[in-house]
Amino acid sequence: MDGQYITLGFERERPSARRSSTKRAVLLFLLVGSLLITLFAYWDVLMITASAVPLARGIDSIDQTALGNETLAEKLHREVRILCWVLTTPKYHKARAVHVLRTWGRRCNKIYFMTSEPDDELPTVVLTKPDEYEVLWGKTKEAFTYIHEHFADEADWFIKADDDTYVFLENLRYMLYPYSPSTPIYFGFNYKLIGSQLKNASYMSGGSGYVLSREALRIFAEGHNDSTKCRQEDNSAEDLEMGKCLFNLGVKAGDSRDGQFRNRFYPVGPFESLLSGYTGMDFWLYKYAFYQPRSCMDCLSEYPVSFHYVSNEELYVFEYFNYQFQLSGQRPMVERLPERIREEDLVIPESDNTVT
Amino acid sequence: MPRLFSSQHRCLGGRNRFTLCRAISLLLLGTLCFFTVLQVHRNLQTEEVAVSAAPPPRIFCIITTFAYLHKYAAMHIHRTWAPHCDHYLFVSDDVDHYLEPAVFMNLHDKWQRMRAHLEYVYKYHFHEADWFLYANDNNFVVVENLRYMLKSYSPDELIYFGCKLRTPNGLVFMHGGSGIVLSAAALKRFTLDAMTNESICSSKDKGDEATEELGRCLTNVNVIPGNSRDEWQRHRFLPFDPALHLGGRMNESIEVHKYFLDHSYYPVTDMNLPVSLRFICSLTSTPSIIYNYYYFTYKVRRFGVPLNFESGEIQRKIVAQKYMK
Numbered sequence: 001m002d003g004q005y006i007t008l009g010f011e012r013e014r015p016s017a018r019r020s021s022t023k024r025a026v027l028l029f030l031l032v033g034s035l036l037i038t039l040f041a042y043w044d045v046l047m048i049t050a051s052a053v054p055l056a057r058g059i060d061s062i063d064q065t066a067l068g069n070e071t072l073a074e075k076l077h078r079e080v081r082i083l084c085w086v087l088t089t090p091k092y093h094k095a096r097a098v099h100v101l102r103t104w105g106r107r108c109n110k111i112y113f114m115t116s117e118p119d120d121e122l123p124t125v126v127l128t129k130p131d132e133y134e135v136l137w138g139k140t141k142e143a144f145t146y147i148h149e150h151f152a153d154e155a156d157w158f159i160k161a162d163d164d165t166y167v168f169l170e171n172l173r174y175m176l177y178p179y180s181p182s183t184p185i186y187f188g189f190n191y192k193l194i195g196s197q198l199k200n201a202s203y204m205s206g207g208s209g210y211v212l213s214r215e216a217l218r219i220f221a222e223g224h225n226d227s228t229k230c231r232q233e234d235n236s237a238e239d240l241e242m243g244k245c246l247f248n249l250g251v252k253a254g255d256s257r258d259g260q261f262r263n264r265f266y267p268v269g270p271f272e273s274l275l276s277g278y279t280g281m282d283f284w285l286y287k288y289a290f291y292q293p294r295s296c297m298d299c300l301s302e303y304p305v306s307f308h309y310v311s312n313e314e315l316y317v318f319e320y321f322n323y324q325f326q327l328s329g330q331r332p333m334v335e336r337l338p339e340r341i342r343e344e345d346l347v348i349p350e351s352d353n354t355v356t
Numbered sequence: 357m358p359r360l361f362s363s364q365h366r367c368l369g370g371r372n373r374f375t376l377c378r379a380i381s382l383l384l385l386g387t388l389c390f391f392t393v394l395q396v397h398r399n400l401q402t403e404e405v406a407v408s409a410a411p412p413p414r415i416f417c418i419i420t421t422f423a424y425l426h427k428y429a430a431m432h433i434h435r436t437w438a439p440h441c442d443h444y445l446f447v448s449d450d451v452d453h454y455l456e457p458a459v460f461m462n463l464h465d466k467w468q469r470m471r472a473h474l475e476y477v478y479k480y481h482f483h484e485a486d487w488f489l490y491a492n493d494n495n496f497v498v499v500e501n502l503r504y505m506l507k508s509y510s511p512d513e514l515i516y517f518g519c520k521l522r523t524p525n526g527l528v529f530m531h532g533g534s535g536i537v538l539s540a541a542a543l544k545r546f547t548l549d550a551m552t553n554e555s556i557c558s559s560k561d562k563g564d565e566a567t568e569e570l571g572r573c574l575t576n577v578n579v580i581p582g583n584s585r586d587e588w589q590r591h592r593f594l595p596f597d598p599a600l601h602l603g604g605r606m607n608e609s610i611e612v613h614k615y616f617l618d619h620s621y622y623p624v625t626d627m628n629l630p631v632s633l634r635f636i637c638s639l640t641s642t643p644s645i646i647y648n649y650y651y652f653t654y655k656v657r658r659f660g661v662p663l664n665f666e667s668g669e670i671q672r673k674i675v676a677q678k679y680m681k
Contacts, residue, residue: 173659174659270652274651303658313604322658
């Protein structure tokens with residue numbers, strides 16, 4: 001009797017089971033379909049909410065300028081600490097050095113003026129060597145040694161500049177970010193280092209500034225007394241002697257050009273690189289440059305680091321145009337931190353300037 | 357008889373299957389409709405913002421030069437800021453491959469040249485722009501900031517801008533060394549009413565007083581000399597090189613400085629003029645320095661620093677909208 005009942009029930013169920021399965025399929029299809037449509041329509045919102053929540057990501061995360069509380073520049077200010085030092089003399093404290101401090105100097109994490117007398121407005125380091133052109137190399141050695149002894153922990157990178165140099169600190173930090181301060185390396189505008197054993201060697205222009213890593217500073221401070229490697233007398237061009245000394249001590253001379261091989265450091269003003277034909281090929285820069293020196297409208301980096309021969313008034317012109325001036329209709333750009341370069345992957349291109 | 361099958365089956369195979377099924381379908385339909393309406397509403401919202409923005413004012417740049425300065429000075433204008441104007445025209449006394457100037461020969465007086473230039477531009481190029489900038493080959497001009505300033509004015513207004521000066525008699529005119537910007541209506545009024553009438557506007561040689569005469573003519577036909585300073589009374593049209601205004605001061609013993617100091621319409625404090633953050637035009641001391649200013653204005657960036665005039669809030673909204681699209 002039960003079997004009969006069951007059979008009946010089963011028979012009764014089969015047609016409706018088929019109907020129910022199609023109905024269920026249709027329902028499922030509708031549900032999945034609407035889910036997909038919602039997902040498609042609100043993909044962007046999901047992305048926004050996902051990136052707004054701080055994830056445990058590494059330092060090389062995507063653009064935080066708009067969505068984070070700290071700008072990228074502020075973040076780099078914390079992470080890539082720069083100590084600047086400027087050679088000066090009491091005669092030019094108020095005439096030149098003060099303007100450096102008021103324009104770009106205050107953007108360094110720390111800045112010191114190497115001179116022979118203290119000053120009420122400037123953070124100075126009083127050196128023992130006299131302020132004479134002939135002992136510039138001696139002053140440089142003393143300055144770096146002093147910095148290594150007293151301030152090595154205060155910064156990761158140490159830049160030397162003149163009082164007629166203008167440095168863009170944010171772009172310097174951007175340039176140095178991929179490198180580690182424990183790599184023995186230094187950057188600047190590369191000149192050819194000419195000498196018998198020193199093939200394919202370069203030294204950096206002193207006028208446009210050069211920046212040493214903490215490790216390079218340590219190696220220099222500990223090794224510059226070696227007379228086989230570094231000039232012991234105080235005279236001679238400080239940038240040339242620095243280059244020779246660092247080369248002999250095994251510090252790498254890095255390539256400071258940007259991703260499109262455009263110069264970031266430049267030992268004269270911008271227009272001499274931007275206006276081809278302003279000088280002829282007999283211009284000294286074309287002969288001494290380590291890398292092929294081309295002048296063109298697009299030959300300087302968008303993120304320049306420094307220029308030389310900037311007069312006092314021009315310091316304020318640079319400051320105004322690059323830090324205060326507003327261009328209408330400028331669209332905000334998304335900027336990303338570059339990838340870190342491992343020391344073993346570091347490749348420094350060889351000299352390719354054939355101008356003599 | 358006991359029910360041997362679950363109510364779920366029952367709902368699909370039983371009596372109430374239509375009701376529940378219908379309910380679910382209606383619910384899904386309702387959700388889809390809601391989302392569609394939301395999307396359409398959002399699209400409408402963004403469209404509203406786009407429509408309310410008026411088209412930017414069109415600017416026609418007239419750049420005066422001479423044959424001996426083509427290669428030395430005018431060429432650099434041609435390569436840097438002139439293309440930022442909606443249209444530009446070089447006016448010179450001889451031809452050139454690159455500049456393709458409109459040539460006006462045998463005009464040895466600045467006022468005669470100015471009359472000829474403005475009349476020519478009215479005849480041939482009036483329809484091309486709303487505002488007309490009359491500049492020299494030693495000016496550096498940021499055209500985008502000029503558009504920004506002119507956004508709040510109409511080209512039908514009788515108004516003109518520049519670095520404002522005044523004579524001791526009270527005549528207001530613009531400094532010839534920095535640019536002069538005329539509205540379309542002002543140019544039309546000048547060409548049709550002023551230039552044709554000797555009593556309103558002289559046609560004689562004026563020597564160094566060319567822009568003074570322009571000021572007189574325009575005042576006689578009711579064209580207002582506008583205020584080109586920004587909301588903080590800082591100057592957008594500068595009479596000298598930016599290096600002087602930003603890093604130095606004017607000196608009475610220098611003739612051109614003394615002329616400016618004696619004729620400036622606005623008070624000069626501390627022998628200098630405050631420079632607006634949205635500066636428009638200045639003189640340049642050497643032609644090649646224009647490349648520096650152009651490079652700083654349009655190419656140089658500071659890494660990681662958001663643009664000044666947009667606060668963090670607005671910046672976030674802009675980036676969020678970018679993602680929304």
